[in-house]
Amino acid sequence: MEQPLAARNHQCALTRRMSHLTLNRLSKRYGETVAVADVSLSVARGESVALLGPSGCGKTTTLRMIAGLIQPSAGAIEVLGVDVTQVPAHRRNMGYVFQSYALFPHMSVAANVGFGLDERGVGRSERDRRVAAALSQVRLEGLSARKPRELSGGQQQRVALARALVIEPDVLLLDESLSNLDARLRDAMRLEIRDLQRSLGITTLFVTHDQTEALTLCDRIAVMHAGRVEQIADPVTIYERPASRFVAEFVGRSVVLPVERSEAGLVLGGRPVRTAHPVPESRALELFLRPQRIALAGPETEAGAHNRLGGVVRSHVFVGDRLEVLVDTQAGRVTVETSGAGAVAQPGDAVSLIWSPSDTLVFARAAP
Amino acid sequence: MSGRQREQPLRGRLTGLALIAPALVLLGAIYLWPMLGLGRMAFNETGSTGAMAPALSLATFRSLFEDPFTLETTWNSVWLSFVATLLALVLAYPLALFLHRTQSRFRSLLTVLAVAPMLVSGVVRVFGWLALLGDRGLINAALMGSGLTAQPTRLVYNYFGVTLGLAESLMPYMILALLAGFGRLDRACEEAAATLGAPPWRVFLRVTLPLTVPAIVLGFLLCFVLAMSAYITPKLLGGGRVFLLATEIFDHAITNANWPAAAALALYTLVLVLLLVAAYAALTRRAEA
Structure with missing residues (x-):
């Protein structure tokens, strides 16, 4: 595995500044229905990008178009500057890991992994060597003679990964690859895939509806909604500076409060409130806060340059790794997340909620 | 408590038995009983006048196995059934794959159309083939009309015609069987x-x-068994020139009025098919393992 990859890295050095995978206004329509609309994306060599969104947002359709399994209605796909939009799937050299793994049930693990090498006319001894290397890469040595049905879900996932990697694909495409595993295994596989992806330096596109997967695995995230890309950015920016109301709601937990516009500025629960970010033109506005960015303080605390909102603690919810404090304010009920350590305001206590203008995001209110 | 646990399986078994009882009774009355009668009949004797006399004799079986014609007919039946089934498979497979895959909203309609020939009597379909393949049929008319041939080409009343007609009549069953088995195709x-x-x-x-x-x-x-037992198609498309087990049984029973001979040949055919099916099952099971 090492040698050809090194050779490929050298070859790619010439094109390093060029985008490795480019989607140019990619669209897919089914009759009247628009599945994917004008998706443009540029992925650098070795970069991993997540397509994150709820089911039906067009992320899997986009991935299938990249693999050549679906023909786009419009737009272009380029790999290393070469337009592959019209190239059939079997000549694209994309490693695709299916949600169901799609292992060949009639073939052994070794035959599954070797399938792509057979199709490339790789000789028997070379093939066996690379299959063994790929299986050891995913820590499945000794299982090569098994049939897929004799493996656990996690092992099947590894076979699918090895099968996609052994052909040394230009791009690795993973379609909800972790969603069929139980929570503990998913965490372990997530780290394993990330390490493998980084050490191989392979350009990777993940499709997922799981924000944790996207935030932990990827260099950048493209949040998709209704066939469009709402925002493309690194995980921190996606989380801290969501570009739209949808992104703010979909990624992470939010406190959403109605906010009014007055001549002096924004008004929340009868008090002025500041934001460090642009405010949309719309008349009906909503304020978004991350619950763990709100500090609980005594009722008479001076907020200074920060925003302050008074309220009364209503109840506590213990969630294990954190304590959620529900506070009734004039602007509505607010959930504050605390570590639960130290003295916590008790139900009935008057408190101040304090947060920074840079953590204050304002979006147009969603249509009712 | 342990008593109740022991009762449960017994009650379950009785319920199962009660549920299949009507089917068992029906099968016993219309299949098993006549088969036993047939078995008994094969050991009767046929007098010189052709009348059947009750007896326990192996004479009928002896003459059946001594007659070289039996082996020839067996070979004809097995080979023709094999070729017709293979032809039906080759023709039905792409069709079934298409029906399995299509996203068309006419999918159910297309499936019904594909098996629609089953709704038409076998006799009617045979006459359809005669209209196509006969000496004055469509194909010969086209061949001679275009000057390609001077004499009509013999397309029917031979093994070719029977194989073709049989394959066509098997196709709906083949399509249904394939569609049922395509579930594993991901x-x-x-x-x-x-x-x-x-x-x-x-x-x-x-x-x-x-x-x-x-x-x-x-x-x-499924189709091989159906082909082995097919009667109407070989009889009408064979025109008395194609000799198969099923047509021979009929000739013995009706034309020759030799009921013991017909019964013996019917039993022989039954055992032959059972043996072939068992061999086939063993072969495919070994290939799968």
Whole structure:
């Protein structure tokens, strides 16, 4: 595995500044229905990008178009500057890991992994060597003679990964690859895939509806909604500076409060409130806060340059790794997340909620 | 408590028995009883006048096995059934695959159309073939009209015509059997093969075909048995020139009025088919393991 990859890295050095995978206004329509609309994306060599969104947002359709399994209605796909939009799937050299793994049930693990090498006319001894290397890469040595049905879900996932990697694909495409595993295994596989992806330096596109997967695995995230890309950015920016109301709601937990516009500025629960970010033109506005960015303080605390909102603690919810404090304010009920350590305001206590203008995001209110 | 636990399986078994009882009674009355009667009849004797006399004699079986014609008829039946079933498989497979895959909203309608020939009497379909293949049929008229042939080509009243007609009559059963067995075929596996670099024909050979082997095994078995027992098509399209087990049984019973001979040949055919099916099952099971 090492040698050809090194050779490929050298070859790619010439094109390093060029985008490795480019989607140019990619669209897919089914009759009247628009599945994917004008998706443009540029992925650098070795970069991993997540397509994150709820089911039906067009992320899997986009991935299938990249693999050549679906023909786009419009737009272009380029790999290393070469337009592959019209190239059939079997000549694209994309490693695709299916949600169901799609292992060949009639073939052994070794035959599954070797399938792509057979199709490339790789000789028997070379093939066996690379299959063994790929299986050891995913820590499945000794299982090569098994049939897929004799493996656990996690092992099947590894076979699918090895099968996609052994052909040394230009791009690795993973379609909800972790969603069929139980929570503990998913965490372990997530780290394993990330390490493998980084050490191989392979350009990777993940499709997922799981924000944790996207935030932990990827260099950048493209949040998709209704066939469009709402925002493309690194995980921190996606989380801290969501570009739209949808992104703010979909990624992470939010406190959403109605906010009014007055001549002096924004008004929340009868008090002025500041934001460090642009405010949309719309008349009906909503304020978004991350619950763990709100500090609980005594009722008479001076907020200074920060925003302050008074309220009364209503109840506590213990969630294990954190304590959620529900506070009734004039602007509505607010959930504050605390570590639960130290003295916590008790139900009935008057408190101040304090947060920074840079953590204050304002979006147009969603249509009712 | 342990008493109740022991009761449960017994009650379950009784319920099961009660549920299949009507079917068992019906099968016993219309299948098993006549079969026993047939078995008994095969040991009767036929007098010089042709009248049947009750007896316990192996004479009928002896003459059946001594007659070289029996072996010839057996070979004809097995070979013709094999070829017709194979032909039906080759013709039905692409059709069934299309019906399995299509996203068309006419899918159910197309499926009904594909098996619609079953709704038409076998006799009517045979006359359809005669209109096509006969000496004055459509094909010969076209061949002679265009000057390609001077004499009519013999397309019917021979083994070719019977094989063709039989294959056609088997196709609906083959399509249904294949459709039932295509459940294991996963589109994602075929797509995976494509992303791994397999062109469409390689995907078919390495993934689609192996995954549909159970369906093929099932369809082949069903249609072979149907072909072995087919009577109307060989009788009418064979025109007395095609000699098969099923037509011989009929001739013995009706034309020759030799009931013991017909019964013996029927039993022989039954055992032959059972043996072939058992051999086939053993063979496919070994191939699967």
